[in-house]
Amino acid sequence: MKLHLQNNFISELPADPSEINIPRQVQQAFYSYVLPKKPSNPSLIHASNEVANAIGLSQADILSTDFLNTFSGSTVYPETRPFALCYAGHQFGNWAGQLGDGRAINLTEVVHENRTYTLQLKGSGPTPYSRTADGFAVLRSSIREYLCAEAMHYLGVPTTRSLSLMLSGDQVLRDVLYNGNPAYEKGAIVCRVAPSFIRFGSFELFSSRKDYVNLKLLADFTIKHHFPHIQGEGVGKYLDFFHEVTQTTLNMIVHWQRVGFVHGVMNTDNMSIHGITIDYGPYGWLEDYNSNWTPNTTDRQHKRYRFGNQPEIALWNLYQLANALYPLIQDAKPLETILNTFSTDYEKEYLNMMQNKLGFQIKKEQDAVLILSLTQLLERVETDMTIFFRNLSNVTKKDTATTAFNTIKDAFYNEKDLNETILKDWHDWFENYKIRINEETLSDTERKEQMNRVNPKYVLRNYMAQLCIDDADKGDYSLLNELFEMLKNPYDEQSNFQKWFAKRPDWARDKVGCSMLSCSS
Known part of the structure; x- marks a missing residue:
């Protein structure tokens, strides 16, 4: 198995000078070096051939021992140094300060066919940003993330991708409903793939600390490597960057509304500067059309992240990104101009999207x-x-x-x-x-x-994912394989999968995992 490495992030941006892996505040650094925790008995459940091909791997590579060891965190790939990102964010509208990759470890950047990807393990152990958590993930949430990212891709929604899903062989303690009844569950690891995992909160971190040197360094790095078509200099460059992030974020939200997807946790640390969907936690698709629905039990009372509020939250989050970039621009007016166009642009794009859903070409x-x-x-x-x-x-x-x-x-x-x-x-x-x-x-x-072409026949309904989880917990992955194949062609009739073109069954209306979900993973 050969990966073509391109470690721009860790070679051009400053690291945390300490490699002590305990929860702590990390100053004037973009990331901390950290090794994944070696799983006791890793095994591959599923891998995406298409994603493997995108990063330059073959079917034979997927079946290799190197693949198992690298993407379970058992061994570190030669000439790489795994790291966890440092970032901050607003959570449910409140400033949370430093957050960071608490259960995600970036393995490396790779390049294939002139495209760059960051490979990241989720659930591979603690980092300096784990706070009170253990850094691991359970099979339940890992299946949901693995399937959903791929389902979204095939729906045409901008998203991270899923390369692999593995069991760690270890047990992980989780309190699913946060009600004081923790239980052990199977541990699992997902390898996520994206252009990068830079977030709105990455910029908020340095701006909030008045660390403008590193704020500028991050902005310049991001534009150089991920927005190379932005050729301007000085203030204009940063405004062009912000404008593009605004537009790609808008496009992503329109797609969410088109297919009835609700993210559930639209915190600023869960917003990608690439305008792609990241961090699949308590997400869900609308069963009945209900603009007030949220899949997140934590959001049950205020419904901040409900379906109908996602455009407004996207704009709110963009305001926070604008505030973070302000020290580089020193003028609020051009930022406000860009933000003010969001709502009118969204209305136009939403109307166009709905006209397409209704079959109006004129x-x-x-x-x-x-x-x-x-x-x-x-x-x-x-x-x-x-x-x-x-x-x-x-x-x-x-x-x-x-x-x-x-x-x-x-x-x-x-x-x-x-x-x-x-x-x-x-x-x-x-x-x-x-x-x-x-x-x-x-x-x-x-x-x-x-x-x-715009109204899918099949989406990953929560009850379908839960049925898959129940079977997988018993060691049966046949339903996971079936759903994965079906979700690759969500707009096709696929008569052999007709049974999944059905309303949510009554038993799933209030079942844990089928209606609302917690952030527990």
């Missing part, structure tokens, strides 16, 4: 009214978001409102909730929708094809 301003009335209707009674939009593509121009309604009614969780008033409103909406699609030049077949 864009009309009045579509916004039809879309608003639809989202309001979807919340009146429990309506499965994925099934509704997927089945909507089967509506034809010749359908009556009643026929069109019958086409999507499988999406309702309880048809008894559809009283006369709601039924009339649905009838009226479909009358307007029928008029609107008859204004389109696309045929019914062409419109269906277009809609099915």
Whole structure:
């Protein structure tokens, strides 16, 4: 197994001078060198051939002892020095100070076909940033992270990737519900892959400490290696960088809203400067369309990170990044100008995205009214978001409102909730929708094809992940393999996987792991 190394981060940025691996404050450093804890009996559960190929590895490499040893943390790959990143952040709107990679260790940077990737192990032991935690991860959360990152990629959502999922052979103590009932679970390790793991909080760390030398060093490094097309100098360079981060973040959020994904923990330390989804903890996909839903038990009361609030939180987080970059710019106005365009740009992109979901190739301003009335209707009674939009593509121009309604009614969780008033409103909406699609030049077949390219048939519903976890805990990985293959083609009909195109079963409504989840991993 041969990796083509390119360790820019540790060769160009200052390290923590101490290599003592105990929780502590780390000053004037970007990272701390730390070795993964050797697992007692590692074993490979699953690996992504596509991700392996992207970093220059083959199927034979995946099956090798070197692969097992390197990506379980058993051995350190030659000429590399694993490290944990130091960063800060706002958590649930409150300044948390230094955070850092508490259970993640970066193995190295690699380059393949002119693209650079950072390889990171999650769950490979404690670091100086672990605070009161042990730095390990359990099989339960590792399966969720491994599957979700790949599912998001195939959905077309910007994301980190998953290379491998391994058992450590060790037991890890976790209190799943934070209710004083800890239990031992199987330990696991995921190898995550991204251009880098630099976060909004990386900039917040140095800015909050008034360490402007290292703040500038980080900004210059990030632009040089990850935004090389930004050629300006001085203030203009940093403004161009901030503008691009704003736009890629906006694009990511639009995709989240398109597929019904809720991150659950949109803290600034969980926001990538690449505009990719990182840190899959208590995430979830909407079952019924509910703008107030959050999958995170920690957020149950205030619902800060609920589905409908994700665009606003993204903007709030960008404000924190702007504050962090301000010392390099010394002028709030251009930063405010960029931030002020976020909301108007988001509204345009959201409208365009929803028009595509509804099959409108011809864009009309009045579509916004039809879309608003639809989202309001979807919340009146429990309506499965994925099934509704997927089945909507089967509506034809010749359908009556009643026929069109019958086409999507499988999406309702309880048809008894559809009283006369709601039924009339649905009838009226479909009358307007029928008029609107008859204004389109696309045929019914062409419109269906277009809609099915943006409305997935299959998403990683929480109950599906939980079934997979339950089986894996018994040593059965067949469902994990099945879901992985299905989620690689989420927009295809895949009739052999039809059973997964279904509403959340009643047993999963309130089951732990299927409705809401804690941050425990």
